[in-house]
Amino acid sequence: MNPAMPAVTEKNRLTSSNWQQAALDALSEGGLQNIAIEVLAKRLGVTKGSFYWHFESRDGLIQAALELWESQEQEQVFGQLDALSDPQARMTALVSLVANELKAHKIYSELLKAIDHPLVKPVLERVSQRRIDYLTASFRQAGLPRKSAHSRALLIYAAYVGFLQLNLQLGVPKLSHADFEHYVAHLTETLIPVSG
Numbered sequence: 001m002n003p004a005m006p007a008v009t010e011k012n013r014l015t016s017s018n019w020q021q022a023a024l025d026a027l028s029e030g031g032l033q034n035i036a037i038e039v040l041a042k043r044l045g046v047t048k049g050s051f052y053w054h055f056e057s058r059d060g061l062i063q064a065a066l067e068l069w070e071s072q073e074q075e076q077v078f079g080q081l082d083a084l085s086d087p088q089a090r091m092t093a094l095v096s097l098v099a100n101e102l103k104a105h106k107i108y109s110e111l112l113k114a115i116d117h118p119l120v121k122p123v124l125e126r127v128s129q130r131r132i133d134y135l136t137a138s139f140r141q142a143g144l145p146r147k148s149a150h151s152r153a154l155l156i157y158a159a160y161v162g163f164l165q166l167n168l169q170l171g172v173p174k175l176s177h178a179d180f181e182h183y184v185a186h187l188t189e190t191l192i193p194v195s196g
Contacts (some may be wrong), residue, residue: 014046016054016064023065027107032114035062059119066123069107073127077101078134085139091192094138098160099184109164132157142193156191 022044026034037058041048055061077097084090098104114120135153144152163183166172175183 014044014050014054015070018044019051019054019061020065020068024069024107027065027110029102031110032062032117032120035065037061047118062119066111066119070123070127073104074130080129087138088102088194091135091138091142092188094135095156095184095188095192105164105167112144112161112165128157138142139193144193152193158186159187161192 004084010075016099019040023035023038026036026043035058037048037051041051042049044050051061055064080097081093084093111120111124115124132150135156136150139149139152140146142149167174
């Protein structure tokens with residue numbers, strides 16, 4: 001070791017964000033029960049002491065990881081669409097963007113399985129409401145009346161959640177890439193109004 005270089009310790013090498021991201025990775029791979037401090041420490045190449053430098057408990061890590069997921073979801077999904085002023089183009093881009101985010105699908109599917117967990121339920125409720133509100137506003141901008149816009153938003157969101165349940169939890173249907181792209185195109189054509 002170079003004596004001029006300061007020693008790298010676990011507490012200054014890893015940030016709480018590293019732990020949060022590792023927890024989200026574990027969640028996507030095996031659900032909430034897969035978030036285990038010892039396993040994450042091994043994955044990160046540190047001891048459990050590093051964990052306790054950043055978090056008081058496993059629940060504290062889960063809460064922080066869910067907050068990270070929620071903010072990433074907000075920035076990566078909705079943030080990318082702000083520049084699109086045309087509501088049809090924005091909704092079409094939204095469907096395409098969301099359809100191709102496999103890790104996000106896995107995390108969301110695992111969270112749906114854990115909906116009764118007291119830390120998960122409020123986050124899923126906020127995320128779902130935000131998504132439905134965003135879709136409703138976009139459908140309103142596309143010219144649909146308020147009730148129709150809300151109903152269409154619920155329908156497209158239910159199609160998303162239902163497809164995740166069928167595909168990731170029940171294993172049905174297992175679509176080829178081409179068939180999945182056809183499904184996404186059909187969903188877009190069926191549920192997103194075209195201005196005329």
